[in-house]
Amino acid sequence: MNNNLTHLHPYPFAKMATLLENSSPALDYTEIKLGIGEPKHAPPAFVLDVLQENLDTLARYPTTSGMFELRQTIAHWLEKRFFLQHVNPNSQVLPVMGSREAIFSFVQAVINHDGNNDEPTVVMPNPFYQIYEGAAILAEATPHFVPCTPANNFKGSYRSVPKEVWTRTQLLFVCNPNNPTGSVMTMDDWEYLIRLSDQHDFIIASDECYSELYFDEAPIGLLQACAALGRDNFKNCVVFHSLSKRS
Template identity: 40%
Template sequence: MAFPERFSNLPDYAFPRLRKLLDAHAPGGAPIAMTIGEPRHAMPDFVGRVLAANLSGFAIYPPNDGTPELLAAISGWIARRYGVTLAEDRLMVLNGTREGLFNACIALCPETKAGQTPVVLMPNPFYQVYAVAALAVGAEPVYVPATAATGFLPDYGSLPKDVLDRVALAYICSPANPQGAVASKEYLADLLALAEKHDFKVLADECYSEIWREAPPPGLLQVAAQQGADPERALAF
């Protein structure tokens, strides 16, 4: 079967590649699964009871926009967590962040930027869906090192102006996977200012926002609201 050329250079998915690397090495002891990130703890007791009490609802399609109760719960959590008031029409219900991170690029990345191929910025290492989304829309993915030298976060501001002027979207993951680095309010404010200067949108992958020890990580929407940034430039997943 012939596939469209735009998909010919998509990388293999990370977990099969990792499996191939590990298959050649016999474990020296009991293996510890460190691949796909499946939960290892039992669900809280109340979850099973709530699911069982609502089984009849699984026989119908929910509204595409989400039920009013769900949207109100999400909006309320964002207000409590980040101090940001979001109208329910600013929310989109997803089947996990991967769906949104991919589809946002499909929906928001233009065919050209400054008359050239648009650029999508992403940290390196990165969640593979960032690169796949960029390649799927014909954009140029630019992998920006997130190493100890930059605090394990990408220094997008260090890129040449001609690259920044072509940026349509920039992915950021905080807390970062796999490094665990947390973007400070200052970092996020600088990123939003850079987005304003070069006219691009920031897609914040915050799926690890509730894994922390001392203080909850700041969020992109929180910083955008505090500095009065254009809300159309800040998307959080």
């Protein structure tokens, strides 16, 4: 058993349930559900039809990389949405069952205890998606929190992170658009972080689960910023997307 499990915190909804367990709801008001990540609407009929037509495929285990047709569709969507020249569906796209599980596994794979870095660090915004912290702790890395405040437009002041922290950093998490603040990264923000990544050789993991929720102008994603800088190989950059939020 990983002893670092004792350092993990309960999820916010679990904390809320504990706080409210002895309270009585006000019967005059309608309950407002905050768990909006799970789609509640009826699935479109054509989706159910396709599922029924392909039930025979449930008789075998899926491959880790998934169907080529799915990866190709994802690659084409990324190219269209983020103005990319080419995304390789075989080497640059990997379907997952959920972004939380993918983020956790990614952190375990990325953090390296090779003896040259006795305190590998994961930089993340605060407030944050709790899996960032939990995955870092279980990988025996040190979380470094960048506060998102009104003074920095709720994006986090990455320019205020001390240089000695960046020298230990192996992974940087960015949430864009940010949850829960709603702030978005500009091209200048991305370029600054990409240059830092080049300088200190850390990976940027951009959590873009909310990329399709916006009022007018679509947020600039990490891959889009890379392409604008001529970095079509997306060196040290990985992006996580999710279907559940946009559904």
